[in-house]
Amino acid sequence: MLLKSIKTLSRKCLFCYLSVMLSGCSFIPVYERPPLPTAETYPREECTQNCSNIRQLCWQDFFTDPALQQLIALGLDNNRDLRIAIGRIYEARAVYGHSWADLFPTVDGIVPGLRTRLPGDLLSSALSTFSSPTTPSTPSNPAIFSSAYLAALSINAWELDFWGRLRSLKDAALEEYLATEEAEHATFISLIGQIANTYLMERELNELVSIAKKTVESRQKSYHLMKRRFEEGSSSKYEAIQAETLLQQAKADLTVLERRRELNWNAMTLLVGTPITLDNHLLSQIEAYFIKEICPGLPSELLYNRPDVLAAEHRLMAAYANIGAARAAFFPAISLTGAYGSASSELKNLFHPGSKFWFYFPSISVPIFDWGKNLSDLGLAKARQNIAVSQYEHTIQVAFREVADALTERAWLAEQSVIQTEALASQRERARLAWIRYEHGTSPYLEFLDAERDRFSAEQDLVQTRRAFLASGINLFIALGGGYSR
Structure with a gap:
């Protein structure tokens, strides 16, 4: 009985010893997050009382347009790039499961x-x-x-795993799996931004097509008027040809816009991943309520909001774990x-x-003599760690620049939109007065044609600026890592 108790106690002690050895030995370097390689604040930071914090908004809250919400929902369900990213998550999860299973015996x-x-x-x-030896007669x-x-x-x-080699490989696989998850989140956010910008471009093109059609109608009337006057002898053939030239230019501009609109819709169909139909009257004009105002916060918040930054950090931590595995290879297996x-x-x-x-x-x-193989593996792991640090810092710098660019564009485009609105009003008045002056014979018809061209150009410029202003809001939302609820 005593002997049996001693054997049982010895087994327990051996089990505890093995557990301590298996859990207490690791050569993974202590991870320290690199310092923020950017300024502590953005060059422009304008937060008002109506601004929302990026962490409090999902994409349904930010994009208030019902038609756009419908398109984004379809894209998240059907886009093939997003499906590929999700498939890579399952792939990385399987790799992690394999490395985790290596810690235990296969029975x-x-x-x-x-x-x-x-x-x-x-x-x-x-x-x-x-x-005795056998004889030929022996059977x-x-x-x-x-x-x-x-x-x-x-x-x-x-x-x-006394030296933690397998646990280091398991930790590296886990970090790669988490990085793949964040890459899928980045694809998710990028897809939302692409659909929103393509939708916004569709609305811009619809508005430009509407302006171009009105311009064609106006110039058609002017051409018929000048042609009739030429036939009556009250104006020259040169003025009639000028009116016809202006009409043909407007028609050419309209065909270009129609082509661009159709190509843009093809791009939208690819992003959404399924055939779509949408009423054109919903896209007739770009509205200010298209998106909500958001507060950019501090650059340090990018470390927790941007999926690409989080993915880069997970890859950096995986590089740390691989160093631990390379160090453990120097010890007996x-x-x-x-x-x-x-x-x-x-x-x-x-x-x-x-x-x-x-x-x-x-x-x-x-390992006694391996011709420097283990040493080379360790050097490779350290080199990849240095690369991962630089990639992590570069990702943060790119994110900082994207936010700063969006803030800069938003500030200047808002001012530009106000100026162009006033300029368009002046161009319309100029065109009206030029026609009156021509009717009274105080100015040539060419002056009216120039005024009409400038008015048409001013209308197009204003629509494009308004679209660019709203696009800067979308880009800011995406640059801050918005759109994905964690």
């Missing part, structure tokens, strides 16, 4: 059977030194038959092979009490 069940036949002469020759020895049956659980070359089960020469006696058997075979592999 296999084996049930082999063996039946052998040996010539009798083989045995007699082995015993010939201990018996041949009969064949010898034997059987063996086995049922066992086996462990084949289970590596005991301890593995264990063993089996436990029953064996018998007869199948019916396979599970009798006296048929139990076991064996274990520990082995130690010590």
